[in-house]
Amino acid sequence: MKQMASVSTFVTIILLLLFSLCQIFLQLPPQKAALHESVASRAFYTSQNNDLSHQERNSAAQKAKSHFIHALANNPYEAGLWIRLASVHKTLGSENSQDNDSLVDAVRVARILRSDIQPNLDRILIQINSENRNDITHE
């Protein structure tokens, strides 16, 4: 029994050593998401700066969008990221219907994850739908 206890204790020590080393040196998805999020947030605030030219703001918003999507790929249940992605989408104001569908998806996910701000998100959804309808009638 002593030998079994000592072997199992040794295995426990080695397991903790391996787990700890992996946690320190591996970059886990939530950490990757946090990195992308910080870059995206900086780019997003740049895109809101009125002193910049339209083109510079647009490129900053594109960069923010790409980083927000990468952050979401690593942490898709983070409601805040979906909300900010939706606002970047709105800043870009694309007329492409596929982009509008993505915007609707982003707002819907945020709406599910954040029931406390559902009315605000519902308003955005109604706005997008009415814009889409206007586009269809214009066509």
Add this chain to the structure above:
Amino acid sequence: MNKHFYDVSFFAYCFLLVFSCMSGLFLDLSSPKLLGIVGLAWSALSLLVFLWVVERVYYFKKQVGKTGEPGLSHRILKSMSQQKFYNLGVKALRSFNAINFLIIICGALYCFWMFYLALSPPRVEPLLKLNELIADFFQGQGLAEPNIFWASPMISAWLNATILLILFLVFWLMQLYVYSNSQYWNIAWLALSLFFLSFFAMIGPGNSVNSLHIPDNIWIGYGWSNIDVLQALGIIPNERLSYFQMRFYASGITGVTFFYLPGLIVMFVLMRNMFSKSLDRRLPLIGLLVLLVLLYVDIGYNANIRQFSLWISGWCLLGCVSIRERSNIRRIYRIHQ
């Protein structure tokens, strides 16, 4: 090196205990890197102490072998009792016992159960719909589906397993020092102070849970995925939950049973010690009180990683009070044979 290692490791244990409790109280241990550093420190100390004990035992066996006698000669016994560090190593061997082996087995069962649940995520309708919506979004962007569907619960299970391993090693190392060192009371007082500090930092009206409900029909559980997501989807009641309630939802009744088995084993050991004539009866009583406090905070208080400091100081105390009698070398040698 051997002469100083034991004393250094004793102080390192005290330092790590304080460091872990303080980082539990004042830092965010939910961060994998920080928890990894705490885990690395405990595993390094445990590995060195383990190797020191093993080295002592091999030295001891070699000496006995040299005599060519089947039993231990009087000469060896006498020289053994005169060598301080030799004694410590042999006494420390008592920390490798059946109780600790059983605790490891129960902990391993719980960890396997958590990883099994992490690999088979819950098939709940609202969560599946949300996952489809997210997948649609990524397909619309021309990207692959995010891999977090399995990664998130796996990481949570991994972090929880790390915490359990740290707690076991704290418990085992404390037993090792209690068996081998008469100065173990220094650590016990330190652990008691840290336990009180953590307890008073934890309790308060703002930290208690809203209700003590537990699901009665969840045998398997939803896995250690994002509890927030399951709450947002209405699968779990959207209120503050204790670790006890969260464990019910995450690992089901099966997981909860595995999780509380080590505590139950220690409780039986303490109850057995209460009837032992050679032991101070106050010690098992203190141990039972510590177990009660741990259970009370686990059930009645909001799930918060700050409870780590309470767990670590509590299990250190349990390691101290759950030992059997400290006996002399001759008897230990007989047990070892």
